Amino acid sequence: MAPSLDLVVTSVATQLMAADTKTAAELSQSILRDLVAVFDVDASFLRRNDHGTRVTKLVAEWPTRDNVPDPDPLGDVSFENADPVFAMLEHLKEPIVLRPDPITDEYGHRVERAKGIPVISMAVAPLLAQGVTTGALGFIKFDDREWSTEELNAVQAIASMFAQLHGRLIAEDRLRFLADHDDLTDLYNRRALMAHLDRRLADGEPDRVSVLLLDLDRLKTLNDYLGHVSGDQFIRVVAERLRDSQGHTSFVGRLGGDEFVVIPAEPVDSDDVEMLAERLRQEIQRGVTVGGEIIKRTVSIGVAFGTPGSDSASEVIQRADEALLVAKKSGGDRTVVFSQAMFESQSLRTDVELHLQQGIEDDALTLHYLPEVDLRTGEILAVEALVRWLHPTRGLLAPDAFIGVAESINLAGELGRWVLRTACAQWAQWRADGINPELALRVNVSPAQLVTANFADEVAHILDEFKMPASALCLEITESVFQDVEVTRKGLLAVRDLGVKLAIDDFGTGYSSLSYLKSLPVDVIKIDKGFVLRLADDEDDRAIVRSTIGLAEAFQLEVVAEGVETATAVDLLLEYGCRRAQGFLLSRPIDAKAATALLKLGRIDGWPPA
Ligand code: C2E
Numbered sequence: 001m002a003p004s005l006d007l008v009v010t011s012v013a014t015q016l017m018a019a020d021t022k023t024a025a026e027l028s029q030s031i032l033r034d035l036v037a038v039f040d041v042d043a044s045f046l047r048r049n050d051h052g053t054r055v056t057k058l059v060a061e062w063p064t065r066d067n068v069p070d071p072d073p074l075g076d077v078s079f080e081n082a083d084p085v086f087a088m089l090e091h092l093k094e095p096i097v098l099r100p101d102p103i104t105d106e107y108g109h110r111v112e113r114a115k116g117i118p119v120i121s122m123a124v125a126p127l128l129a130q131g132v133t134t135g136a137l138g139f140i141k142f143d144d145r146e147w148s149t150e151e152l153n154a155v156q157a158i159a160s161m162f163a164q165l166h167g168r169l170i171a172e173d174r175l176r177f178l179a180d181h182d183d184l185t186d187l188y189n190r191r192a193l194m195a196h197l198d199r200r201l202a203d204g205e206p207d208r209v210s211v212l213l214l215d216l217d218r219l220k221t222l223n224d225y226l227g228h229v230s231g232d233q234f235i236r237v238v239a240e241r242l243r244d245s246q247g248h249t250s251f252v253g254r255l256g257g258d259e260f261v262v263i264p265a266e267p268v269d270s271d272d273v274e275m276l277a278e279r280l281r282q283e284i285q286r287g288v289t290v291g292g293e294i295i296k297r298t299v300s301i302g303v304a305f306g307t308p309g310s311d312s313a314s315e316v317i318q319r320a321d322e323a324l325l326v327a328k329k330s331g332g333d334r335t336v337v338f339s340q341a342m343f344e345s346q347s348l349r350t351d352v353e354l355h356l357q358q359g360i361e362d363d364a365l366t367l368h369y370l371p372e373v374d375l376r377t378g379e380i381l382a383v384e385a386l387v388r389w390l391h392p393t394r395g396l397l398a399p400d401a402f403i404g405v406a407e408s409i410n411l412a413g414e415l416g417r418w419v420l421r422t423a424c425a426q427w428a429q430w431r432a433d434g435i436n437p438e439l440a441l442r443v444n445v446s447p448a449q450l451v452t453a454n455f456a457d458e459v460a461h462i463l464d465e466f467k468m469p470a471s472a473l474c475l476e477i478t479e480s481v482f483q484d485v486e487v488t489r490k491g492l493l494a495v496r497d498l499g500v501k502l503a504i505d506d507f508g509t510g511y512s513s514l515s516y517l518k519s520l521p522v523d524v525i526k527i528d529k530g531f532v533l534r535l536a537d538d539e540d541d542r543a544i545v546r547s548t549i550g551l552a553e554a555f556q557l558e559v560v561a562e563g564v565e566t567a568t569a570v571d572l573l574l575e576y577g578c579r580r581a582q583g584f585l586l587s588r589p590i591d592a593k594a595a596t597a598l599l600k601l602g603r604i605d606g607w608p609p610a
């Protein structure tokens with residue numbers, strides 16, 4: 001290669017290094033202009049092959065031609081039916097030189113007809129990537145011209161650099177695409193969703209934004225059943241349907257797994273959004289053929305609205321999520337629009353998350369006690385400790401408002417320890433006051449507490465601290481826990497080894513088979529209040545209560561009825577042989593002071609009613 005050509009190649013290399021998607025075309029053109037001068041030719045072109053559509057596309061040319069006749073023989077050219085010169089570009093592997101001779105005559109005539117140029121010659125080098133011809137770089141002289149080996153080498157070197165640039169731009173495009181698209185479906189991803197919502201919710205944007213979160217029902221079983229490959233294919237079909245049904249104006253994204261999001265471009269009112277959700281559900285529900293089988297899946301949709309300038313992207317998504325959760329919980333296959341009630345329960349939850357830890361530390365928790373009574377005599381046999389939280393702004397909160405949250409933020413252990421310690425301390429105080437030492441203390445324990453490694457040690461430690469006999473303490477655990485993993489079972493056995501009693505709480509709600517009762521380490525069954533409340537008017541509930549009492553007798557377990565509100569319930573319970581009960585008819589849960597007074601009396605005043 002002549003030294004001056006070396007310099008030309010180096011200069012092109014340096015210029016192309018700086019190119020990106022935006023500047024590439026213009027830069028290519030200016031390089032072609034320089035090269036036209038260097039090689040002393042009349043024209044130059046850079047083309048790219050699209051093997052998918054079998055077309056060669058013009059990327060840059062010099063000189064540029066305005067008003068190119070249409071169809072432009074030098075713009076996009078299909079390889080099919082192309083003249084021999086263009087046909088060669090499709091799979092060109094080596095540089096070629098074309099000079100006036102019979103093969104190219106037809107081409108020469110066409111150019112001549114189009115441009116009035118008589119004779120041409122040209123040198124063309126392929127753009128190659130991994131052996132595939134991705135394009136061509138060509139130089140044309142409107143005359144005959146010889147091309148030296150050095151010149152052709154330089155042309156090929158430059159063509160290679162264009163090929164590299166082309167490859168790099170494609171890779172960069174793909175990376176940019178992947179940064180805000182989902183790999184599996186090419187829909188937008190979570191990051192793009194946040195950016196889109198941020199934009200739509202910016203202060204000053206005119207329109208309310210509606211967000212639809214979609215979650216397929218029971219997809220896990222589909223994956224288990226068909227395998228992940230088919231599961232993925234299913235997801236792809238769903239993605240396509242969403243995209244097709246939405247056209248190009250709406251934002252359609254996949255948030256991972258089987259969760260999708262749709263945000264219409266236009267503001268839609270609540271009725272319209274429900275209609276849209278309904279359409280999407282129909283669309284998805286149509287069967288999908290995967291691996292030779294027709295698979296049908298329903299979908300749940302949660303809808304929420306966002307107001308520009310006041311709601312943040314994550315707030316709106318959280319609300320849609322909450323609505324989706326409600327849809328799922330009520331059986332799936334439906335649309336739920338975020339409501340004021342959900343707003344309140346959600347803000348309560350956030351509040352609890354923020355303040356519960358402080359509440360425990362500040363002693364803002366307190367225990368109320370629910371007496372357990374002998375229905376025949378009114379004698380108080382036990383008390384159940386029920387936690388309350390004196391919230392700084394919301395007043396006295398019932399446990400249902402915060403126990404679940406405590407479990408989800410890993411505070412259940414700490415909360416449970418506080419409850420157990422406080423209740424045992426109270427029991428010790430009562431005994432010191434001379435109250436019935438046979439009084440049983442019942443304390444609720446959440447599953448999350450049970451699985452902590454040293455739960456039994458903690459219990460032993462607290463009993464020891466207050467010199468409380470283990471047999472006076474009874475831990476209440478909801479029924480479902482007993483069916484759970486071995487860990488909880490081990491925890492339960494360890495506690496029972498201490499001599500502490502165990503009760504199954506809310507019995508009848510856990511769908512347990514009654515037959516396993518005998519293999520469980522329990523002493524007490526508490527019949528769920530739901531059954532007791534309906535005793536008077538539901539034959540099925542009567543049957544359940546009756547057989548539970550019979551079962552307890554057979555296994556020599558104590559049985560306690562919860563939720564006694566009516567005299568009829570009392571009569572029926574006594575008739576079936578259940579004598580222990582608690583409920584509003586006997587007493588509401590009362591604070592420690594009132595409980596102390598009641599326990600000093602030892603019985604419910606005026607019970608049994610005459
Ligand atoms: P639970 O263990 O079934 O407690 C009995 C609940 O039923 C109490 O509600 C009590 O006030 C209510 N109750 C009692 N008699 C009647 C009645 O005649 N009619 C009706 N409708 N309800 C009655 P509370 O205090 O709101 O407690 C709710 C649940 O919170 C408890 O259900 C228990 O599962 C849980 N809980 C309470 N304290 C604790 C605790 O310290 N730790 C844990 N892990 N859970 C607790």
Ligand code: CA
Pocket residue numbers: 384444476505
């Ligand atoms: Ca209980």
Ligand code: CA
Pocket residue numbers: 505506526528529562
């Ligand atoms: Ca209960």
